[in-house]
Amino acid sequence: MSSLADVARNVPVGITAVDGERGFRRRLLELGLTPGATVVIRNVAPLGDPLEIEVRGGRLSIRRDEAKHIRVKR
């Protein structure tokens, strides 16, 4: 199982789990990054970080370190 940080651009993946310390993890969930949701990396900033992602029809940018907490599978 890999993390969202290892996924290429424009490849839709399904979230299987979100880990991390409780408050941190809860905020990721509240942003719509819940197990079962489909997520796509749409853009990577020129310096390699952060990542602009699409989830539940909306867009937001998170850091690569945070994407590492999001377990995904194809």
Added chain:
Amino acid sequence: MSAPTATVALLGNPNTGKTSVWNGLTGGNAKVGNYPGVTVERRAAALKGHPSIDLVDVPGAYSLVARSADEQVALDVAIGLAGEPRPTLVVVCVDATQLVRSLYLLVQLQEFGVPCLVALTMADEAGPAAPDPRVLAHELGCPVVPVVGRTGAGLAVLTQAIVAAVAAPPTPPAWRWQPSPALARQLTAVAAAFPAGWPPSDALALWALQCVGDDELARVPPAVRAAVAAAAPTEAVDDEAVLGRYRWLDERVAHLMKAAVDRRRTERVDRVLLHRGLGLVIFAGVMFVLFMSLFAWSAPAIDAVEAAVGWLGHQVRAILPDGIVEDFVVDGVIGGVGSVVVFLPQILLLFFLLGLLEDFGYLARVAYLMDRIMRTMSLHGRAFVPMLSGFACAVPAVMATRTMERQRDRILTMLVIPLMTCSARLPVYTLIIAALFPSTTFGGLSTKGLLMVAMYAFSIVTSLAAAWVMARTVKPLKAKRLPFVIELPPYRAPRLVDVLRMMWRKTSAFLREAGTVILGCTIVLWALLYFPRHPAAGAPDFAAELAAADSPAAEAAVAHARDQALLENSYGARLGRAIEPAIAPLGFDWKIGVGIIGAFAAREVFVSTLGVIHGVGDDEGSLQDKLRRERKADGSPRYTPLVGLSLMVFFALACQCMSTLAVIKRETGGYRWPVFVFAYMTVLAWVASFLVFQVGSLLA
């Protein structure tokens, strides 16, 4: 105007166009203050045309579950805790292009039984993909009004809907998911521990189970903390609540989007502006323009302000009789007002440019582009623009930290901005370098020029290092890590009226709150260096010498000697002598001490104060000569290049600027942080200068 009979709160995710809705609903005439205990701006104003309805703006939030005190404001306002009036209605701004995520907050609010009304923003951006408001209203069980805040479309309907909803009967709590029996037991146990002022709702119990424990929240009663600890909630609570809400939204709301939102226009622009090569070049160009406009292009306006203040002082001198009153009015009051308004050109210019960039959608991209660099120093990507502005002047730069949502990010940035080489340090460096360093070359470059470059590099390194260290050592900044989120809004043509309104808001707040402190400090400093207004005993009779002077040159020499004698006997100079033992290990004599005290008004005042104390008036050329010729008792030069270096390091690191401290006080809402900034920078400056001078003396 009758007293407000209803309070309406305005909530929403960050970047949902809430500000334009707010401006449209109120006409932009807000009473602005801070929420008690936190430095989050609290705005309240009457609904336009309905003085009995009070509208309260709430900072953008993704969730009601808070962890820090500044995030808790959303919950306090929404359900009327912590002295906030309980709102009759909450207007939730919902971004039509991010429908499901922005409705998460609404689902949370409905669990509290708070009557809601949805203002569906960005409907123009969503275009044909936008959901049908009537169908959406049916699903959500609350009115939905599409608005385009920027053009004002839909605002009249929204106002009418608010008036109607305020009169409607209260709504019962609506839960979109069913808590498991285990969770239901925890909810009941925690709700039983609530104090009298808290509504005994399951929704608030759920809130407590989610965020009490490892939070930084004030005002949570010990009984509630104990009940939560006894219930021992785990991640299962979060899973149940968050997944339950999203499951409902996915099933009932997601399909109401008629298509995927068309983002092609913004994506085309992003392909250029966020491009690996070209994007960074354009970024450098935009930042260069921003920097130059503050650093250089504002100079004519600053000169004009200074000339106007000088002219006014001159006119007043012509009217008033010579004496203390005249000097007080001209040098104290007019000079003090001048030291406030001199900041206006840079403040107006910075907030005009920031407003344009923000409105266009580029400011969020600056954070996106720079985050990789800034975060290595524990700073937010959005700290880049304020820190860059710090090279011009710390005052507008500190004010620009408001673009960051979290208090911790704002304060950390404010703490290091005063370390950037602001333009007021330049005259000091220029004097020291010109007077005390030889004109040699190093590798074909002038050492004097290299020294100036080195001072800039030094300030960048120290400010970034200070951010890194303080993020790890200063307790309120070591906040628990939360996911860093930036949203890249669609590009739009900036609206001048919004930009000008923001500019005006910033400027009037500066004049009202920081301006008064700066004025007061200027007058105190003036008095320190002015009184007791007679030279020490045994001084020559300057009046007689002045009368006897037979040429303008001789007259000027006597006047300079008189001013020197007066300043040498002033309370400020006595203070300078008193601190000499403290600054002697840095290589400074008492005259530099007096200059440092004078520099509090503004760093460049160091040069003129030093001129007067050395009896050369304001002629910088003579001052340079004088500094070079000063000798110690043993005949060796008093001001060596090493003293110069130590002095420059001191000026680079010390917070020699009351205006910066005044504006930090305004932005943080208290004396705690300005005192901290002054203390840490003074200690840093002393230690660094001490090392430079002592180690340098040993090597020499």
